[in-house]
Amino acid sequence: MLSIDRSIIDAIVAHARRDHPDEACGVVAGPAGSDTPTRHIPMENSARSMTFYEFDSMEQLRVWREMDDRDEEPVVIYHSHTATEAYPSRTDISFAGEPGAHYLLVSTREPDTEEIRSFRIVDGVVTEEPVRIVDAAVDPHAVQSYMFGQSPATVDYECSGR
C-alpha cells in the first residue's frame, strides 16, 4: 500500500493538470527505508509529448545525487496519462528501473476528475496496490488560534451581513 499526504497528491494533480495534454512526471523523495514520501520534486518531461515522458538525464543526475546526499530515495515515481487510463503501459513496464518505488499514475483524460492508481513494477511484473491518502495529522496539543487583535472594529446589530 502507498500512504501519501493529501497535500502531495494535490501538488501532483496540479502538476498533471498544468502540463495537460502533455504527460507530466516527477518524483516524491522520502527518507531511505521509510517508505514515506515527503518531498515532491516535479521533473521536466524532456520528451514534451502527449504520449511519452522522459526525465532529462542531467536533471535526474542532479536530483538523484541530492537524494543521496540527504539520505533519501525515490519513494514515488509518478507520471500522467492524458488520454488513457492510469495503468502502466508496456513502455512503462520496460523502463521501470526502481524496484523499491511506488509507480503512481494519474489520468487526466476526464476534465473534472482524476484517476490515481499506484503499482509496484518488479522484473516486468505489475502489481496494483491501494493508495491511502492521509490528511496531515492535527496535533491536539497545538494551540489552534489566538483571538488577540480580532475584536471587530464595528458591530453590526442589524445582522445585515455587510
Place this chain on the structure above:
Amino acid sequence: MAIEVRIPTILRSYTGGAKVVEGAGDTLADLLTDLDSRHAGLKARLVTDAGALHRFVNVYVNDEDVRFLGALDAKLSDGDSVTILPAVAGGAFGFAAAAAIAQHSAAAAGVRAARAR
C-alpha cells in the same frame, strides 16, 4: 588505476549489494568488461546484444551524460567517477514508437557530439 562506479539499486544484485565498486579501463567499454570479470552479468544489463549502450540506463562520467561523450567509446582517466542510473521514462505510447524515438535521439546525440568535436 581506479575509477569509482556508483551502482543503482536495481543492479546491486550483481555487486553483492555494494553501492560503489571500483574498476579500471581506458574507455567505458573497457571499464564495463573489467567490472563484468568480477560482477558477472552486469555488462549485459548495460550493453545490448548489438553492442550499444542500453536505452534503459543513463551512464555519466563525472557530471556528463556519456551519450554526449561517445557512449561506450567515452574516454576515462584515473580518478574519474562513473554513475549509473536507471533511465526514467515511459508513457502511454506503444513500445515500438518509443524505440523509434530512442533511435532518433541517439542519432541526434551523435550529431551533436560530432559537432562538438
